[in-house]
Amino acid sequence: LMKKKFVDELHWITEEEMLDMTALAESAPGAIAVNAAILVGWQVEGLLGMITAVVGTILPPMVILSIISYFYNVFAANVYVALVLKGMQAGVAAVILDVVCSMGGKVIASHSAVSLFLMVAAFAANYIFGVNVVLIILAAALFGVVRAALARKRTV
Structure with a gap:
């Protein structure tokens, strides 16, 4: 959603x-949405943008x-609320x-063999071998840090 708004529509980043x-x-x-809001807010409008985005x-x-x-007991027993929540699950999956399709397509279009x-x-690793997503993210972050450090070393 943030990509569509800030990249495609507003062209802020x-x-x-x-x-x-x-x-x-x-x-x-922390929560990905909050972390992304911090980064986008800071990029677009500095400290005030970051606070507003968060x-x-x-x-x-x-x-x-x-x-x-506050109304948990009423919500939990309501069949319509349960149906709405099921529908929301489908909506979240679609988003x-x-x-995934948009960003994955960009990776494929970049023709970067490493990416x-x-x-x-x-x-x-996750789908076939059941590796925890947190471990995959940490490994990818470590790889990115090492790759950036090596690239920086080559330019210095």
Whole structure:
């Protein structure tokens, strides 16, 4: 969603910056949406942008969860609420699939053999071999740090 808004519609950041921010947001501890909001907010408008982005990301779900927790017994017993939540699961899956296709397509289009290999290896590690996603993210982050350090060393 952030990519469509900030890259495609508003053109505040580039596709490459969004990919970098997504990688950082996924590898940093905490909620990915909040981490991404911090990075995008900072990139676009500095400290004020970062604070605004975090509040805008945290406040809506916090209000919704507060209301749900207050009325939990009523919500838990309501068949319509259960059906809405099931529908939301499908919606979330569709959004995730859209992001995977969009960003995966960019990796494929970049013709970077290393990036393509990492994408396929990460998928295989999790889907085929059952490796924990956290370990995959940590390994990819470590690889990225080493790769950047080596690239920096070559230019110095």
